[in-house]
Each structure stands twice: as C-alpha cells, then as structure tokens.
Amino acid sequence: MVLEVRDLVVSKGGFRLEIKYLQVTRKTVLLGRNGAGKSTLLRCLMGFIRQVSGLILVEGRDISQLPPEERPLGYIPQRVVKLPLAPKQQLEFFSRLHCGDYRPLVSKLGLSSLVDKKNLSLGEAQLLTIATTLLKNPSALLMDEPCANLDWPTKRLVLETVRNIDVPVLYVTHDPLEALMIADEVALLENGILKEVYPNNAREDMSGVFELYDLYKRLKPS
Amino acid sequence: MDRTLSAALMVSISYFTLLALPGIMLYGPLPPPRFLETIVSTATHSTLSTLLVIPTSLILGYTLTFRTEARYLTTLILSTTAIPHTAIGVLLSPIIFNLQLTDTSAAIILGMFIVSTPIGVGVLRASFAAQGVEMEEYLRGMGVRGFRILWFYLRASPTSVLLAALLSWFRAFSELGVFLIIAQRPQTVGIYIFEEFLKTGPTAVISASLILLGVALVLTLATVVLEGGPRSS
Numbered sequence: 001m002v003l004e005v006r007d008l009v010v011s012k013g014g015f016r017l018e019i020k021y022l023q024v025t026r027k028t029v030l031l032g033r034n035g036a037g038k039s040t041l042l043r044c045l046m047g048f049i050r051q052v053s054g055l056i057l058v059e060g061r062d063i064s065q066l067p068p069e070e071r072p073l074g075y076i077p078q079r080v081v082k083l084p085l086a087p088k089q090q091l092e093f094f095s096r097l098h099c100g101d102y103r104p105l106v107s108k109l110g111l112s113s114l115v116d117k118k119n120l121s122l123g124e125a126q127l128l129t130i131a132t133t134l135l136k137n138p139s140a141l142l143m144d145e146p147c148a149n150l151d152w153p154t155k156r157l158v159l160e161t162v163r164n165i166d167v168p169v170l171y172v173t174h175d176p177l178e179a180l181m182i183a184d185e186v187a188l189l190e191n192g193i194l195k196e197v198y199p200n201n202a203r204e205d206m207s208g209v210f211e212l213y214d215l216y217k218r219l220k221p222s
Numbered sequence: 223m224d225r226t227l228s229a230a231l232m233v234s235i236s237y238f239t240l241l242a243l244p245g246i247m248l249y250g251p252l253p254p255p256r257f258l259e260t261i262v263s264t265a266t267h268s269t270l271s272t273l274l275v276i277p278t279s280l281i282l283g284y285t286l287t288f289r290t291e292a293r294y295l296t297t298l299i300l301s302t303t304a305i306p307h308t309a310i311g312v313l314l315s316p317i318i319f320n321l322q323l324t325d326t327s328a329a330i331i332l333g334m335f336i337v338s339t340p341i342g343v344g345v346l347r348a349s350f351a352a353q354g355v356e357m358e359e360y361l362r363g364m365g366v367r368g369f370r371i372l373w374f375y376l377r378a379s380p381t382s383v384l385l386a387a388l389l390s391w392f393r394a395f396s397e398l399g400v401f402l403i404i405a406q407r408p409q410t411v412g413i414y415i416f417e418e419f420l421k422t423g424p425t426a427v428i429s430a431s432l433i434l435l436g437v438a439l440v441l442t443l444a445t446v447v448l449e450g451g452p453r454s455s
Binding site for chain 1: 354356357359360362367377
C-alpha cells in the first residue's frame with residue numbers, strides 16, 4: 001500500500017472528520033459536496049492540521065507525527081500557486097532542492113514549451129505546479145480541486161496530465177465529471193464520514209456514469 | 223500614468239498647498255538655521271531604525287499571518303499604537319536610565335523602533351495575508367523551510383516591503399512623545415519644534431512645520447504612486 005489512512009479522526013472548529021480506512025494506490029478521487037471535509041483530509045495528511053487520533057501510513061511507515069516538510073507526499077492546494085520565479089528558475093530551484101533534473105520529467109509530461117515562457121496563464125501555472133511537485137519524488141500526490149478555476153479545455157489538459165502521472169494520486173473534487181475522467185476508484189465523503197469506495201467502471205462501461213451520478217445525487221449537503 | 227493616479231496626486235498636492243498657505247502668508251517660508259541640521263539627524267536615526275524595523279516586521283508579519291498560535295501576539299504588538307507615546311517613554315525609562323542611555327542615539331533608535339514596528343508589521347502582515355496561505359503550505363509541502371519561505375514572500379511582494387519601509391521611516395521621523403521622556407538630545411525635529419514653540423511661540427517654528435508638511439507630501443505622493451502602481455502581491 002502506498003498511502004493508507006486508518007481510524008483517522010480530525011476535529012476542527014466543531015467539524016469532525018472520520019476516516020475508518022482509505023488506501024491510495026492508483027488514482028483515487030475523493031468526491032463530496034462542499035463542506036464534506038475533503039480539503040480538511042488533505043491538509044491533515046500533509047500535516048497542516050493535526051489529527052485527534054489515527055494513523056497515516058506511507059509505504060507502511062507512520063508519518064502522522066512528521067512536520068509537513070518531512071512528509072513524503074506532494075501537495076497541490078486549491079488556489080493555483082504562482083511562485084515569484086520564472087518557470088525555468090522555479091524548476092531549477094526545486095531540482096536543486098531535491099537533487100533531480102526537471103528536463104526528463106517536463107518532457108515526459110509534454111510541458112517543455114512552458115519552461116521558457118515568461119507569463120503563464122492560470123492553467124499553465126497549474127501544470128507547472130504539478131511538474132514542480134513531482135520533482136520531490138513524492139510517494140503519493142494530494143491534489144485539492146486543481147481544476148477549480150480552469151476553463152474546460154484547460155481542465156481537460158490538466159486532467160490528462162494527472163492521468164499520465166506514474167505516482168498514486170488522491171484527487172479531491174466535487175465534480176463527478178472530473179471524477180469519471182481520472183479515477184480508478186471513487187471515494188465518497190459525506191459530512192466528514194467516508195461512506196464507501198467504488199471502482200470507476202465508467203471508462204469501460206457507460207453504465208458506470210449513471211451509477212456514479214446516482215451515488216453523487218444521494219450525497220447530502222453538509 | 224493613469225487618470226485615477228493623476229487625480230489622486232493632484233488632490234494630495236492641492237490639500238497640502240491649502241494646508242500650508244495660511245502659515246506662509248502670516249509668517250513667511252524661511253526655516254531657522256539649526257533646523258536643517260535637526261532634519262538630517264532625525265532622518266539618519268529614522269533610517270537606522272527602519273533598517274531594524276524591516277527584518278523584524280518581515281519575521282513578525284510572517285509569523286502572525288501563518289502561525290495560529292502566534293496570532294495572540296498581534297494585539298500586543300499593535301497595542302503601542304493605542305498608548306500615548308509619552309507613556310511608552312515612561313515605560314521604557316527604567317531600562318534607558320539603568321543602561322545610561324538617556325539622551326543618546328541608541329535611545330532615539332530604540333524609541334523609533336518601538337513606535338514604527340507596528341506600522342511595518344501591519345503592512346507586511348496585510349500583504350502576506352492577501353497572498354494567501356496556499357503558497358506557504360505549498361512550499362512547506364515541497365520541503366522548503368524557515369527563512370527560505372520568507373525569501374519567497376519577499377520576492378512576491380517587493381512593493382509592500384518598500385511601502386512598509388517608507389511608512390515606518392516616516393513614523394519614526396515624526397515621533398515626539400517617547401523622546402520627551404527618554405531622549406531630548408540629540409535633537410530630533412519633534413523636540414526642536416516643541417522647544418522652540420515653548421520659547422518663542424509659533425513665529426519661530428512655522429517655517430519648520432511647513433518643511434515637515436513638505437516631507438509629509440513626499441510620503442503621500444510616494445504612497446499614492448506605490449499603491450497605484452502594478453501590484454506584485
């Protein structure tokens with residue numbers, strides 16, 4: 001198992017999040033309505049919020065007591081991060097920090113054209129962030145609604161990039177369509193409780209689309 | 223320069239001109255001879271104080287914005303803006319007297335530092351908060367630590383740092399209350415005007431006050447230009 005969450009309880013300003021068990025080995029989409037606790041879970045996995053109890057295991061090792069800087073996870077926040085560096089400088093900085101080389105990665109993701117650009121659009125900045133995050137060689141990637149502010153063609157580009165990443169991804173969204181496009185499995189979160197994890201059959205069988213929509217419709221607002 | 227910015231500059235200039243006119247018409251515009259020396263001395267002390275205020279404000283502004291446990295300190299730091307500065311002088315006096323720093327440059331710089339730090343912290347805190355917590359969390363998640371994160375925020379907000387420096391400098395330059403208690407010498411402009419006014423009334427210091435009005439005008443114009451320009455934060 002790459003990323004495993006066991007008996008996790010998070011309490012934040014009257015909100016309680018409970019995850020009995022969740023494992024991320026492929027592309028797992030965490031689907032839920034606004035306020036369900038999706039971002040809270042990611043921020044807890046990264047160590048920005050402390051859990052009341054429970055274990056966060058990465059490749060069998062409990063990381064729940066480590067500071068965010070030492071957790072072997074990559075994190076992409078909801079708002080697009082535009083660092084005050086040119087794309088090339090940014091990639092070089094993090095390559096140096098993590099003793100890697102950005103060129104093969106950027107080329108593999110098909111993002112070489114971004115490297116020498118001066119001003120990036122929101123979508124391009126998000127793609128650069130994904131590439132930059134992968135320079136850390138994370139065991140798993142946590143993505144908090146990375147397409148929230150993007151138009152449809154850009155969203156597709158980002159989703160295709162996410163699909164092509166070799167690293168397991170825990171992808172948060174409230175959009176069932178996004179979930180269908182990238183998920184190997186869909187975890188449904190409702191009012192802070194992880195209901196169930198379903199395999200995403202939609203990519204092979206269209207009936208899966210209706211199944212997922214039906215599941216989504218049943219989620220209650222927080 | 224866009225029309226709004228031009229209009230703001232015009233309004234600022236007109237306001238200060240109107241404020242200065244009655245004084246010029248009554249007492250004339252020439253400054254007393256020792257006044258310029260006092261300005262230079264005050265400006266030098268203000269610059270030294272600002273060089274201490276900016277790094278302090280960067281660290282405090284960052285901590286107060288992103289560390290929940292440190293937020294309670296905000297009230298403590300900003301409280302100096304709510305206390306009469308003569309009271310701050312009185313509170314500082316035991317330290318200053320014991321260290322035999324009364325009427326020294328060190329006392330002036332310390333006084334300036336205490337009154338202008340809240341300005342620097344306030345400006346930088348607002349700038350960091352406007353940039354959001356995402357950059358900080360992203361950088362920490364990427365393994366970036368401590369002062370390196372601060373370096374990113376510094377790069378992201380050069381205008382705000384400049385604005386914080388400018389406002390802190392002018393706040394330090396205009397201080398009087400603290401110096402009345404702990405450092406009347408070397409003479410700063412506030413002390414100079416206060417003493418001259420007590421000796422001879424407004425005639426001797428009106429031109430000095432007009433010059434300070436000019437200095438304030440420079441501050442206003444610089445602030446308008448900085449705030450009206452392209453924002454990097």
